[in-house]
Amino acid sequence: MIKLLSATAAITLGAGIAVAQTTTETPEAAVGTGIGADVSVMAKAQRDGESRGIGTEVSAMAQARNAVRAEQRGDDVAEDAEDGTETRGKAALAADVAAARGENLAVRVNAGAVADLRAARTGAADARATGTAARESAASVRTAAMDARANASAVRDSAKAIRETVQAVRPGRGG
Numbered sequence: 001m002i003k004l005l006s007a008t009a010a011i012t013l014g015a016g017i018a019v020a021q022t023t024t025e026t027p028e029a030a031v032g033t034g035i036g037a038d039v040s041v042m043a044k045a046q047r048d049g050e051s052r053g054i055g056t057e058v059s060a061m062a063q064a065r066n067a068v069r070a071e072q073r074g075d076d077v078a079e080d081a082e083d084g085t086e087t088r089g090k091a092a093l094a095a096d097v098a099a100a101r102g103e104n105l106a107v108r109v110n111a112g113a114v115a116d117l118r119a120a121r122t123g124a125a126d127a128r129a130t131g132t133a134a135r136e137s138a139a140s141v142r143t144a145a146m147d148a149r150a151n152a153s154a155v156r157d158s159a160k161a162i163r164e165t166v167q168a169v170r171p172g173r174g175g
Contacts, residue, residue: 043055
C-alpha cells in the first residue's frame with residue numbers, strides 16, 4: 001500500500017510540474033507578488049467553456065465543509081440541551097455584541113454614563129475653581145477691612161489732634 005501511495009504521489013507531483021511548465025505566461029503584475037499570484041494565474045488558466053476551473057471545486061468543498069461544521073454545532077447544542085446544560089444562541093451573542101457596540105459608541109460620542117461621569121468631573125472642577133475664587137475674594141475683603149480699620153484709626157488720631165488744637169486755642173482754657 002505504501003508503494004502505491006508513493007507512486008500516486010510521484011505521478012501527481014509530475015503532473016503538477018508538467019502543468020506548471022506548460023503555463024509559463026505570467027503577467028507582469030504577478031511577478032514578484034508571491035505564490036498567491038502564481039496560483040491565481042494557474043487557476044485562471046484552467047478555466048474553459050464548460051467549467052470555471054479549480055475555484056469552483058474549492059468553493060464547493062468549502063461550502064460542504066462549512067455545512068458539516070454547522071451541522072456538528074447544531075448536534076452539540078441539541079446534546080447540551082438534552083443534558084440540561086444551558087447554551088447561548090447566536091441571537092443572545094449578537095445582542096451582547098450590539099450592547100457592547102452601543103457602550104463603545106456612548107464612550108466615543110460622550111453619552112450615557114460616560115457623559116454623566118464627565119459632567120460630574122467638570123462640575124467638581126468648576127466647584128474647585130469657584131472655591132479658589134471665593135478664597136481670593138475673602139482675602140481681598142480681609143485686606144480691605146484692615147485698610148478701613150487703619151483709616152479709621154488715622155481719622156480718630158486726626159480728630160483727637162484737631163480737638164486738642166481747638167482746646168488749646170480757646171480762650172480761658174489752657175494757653
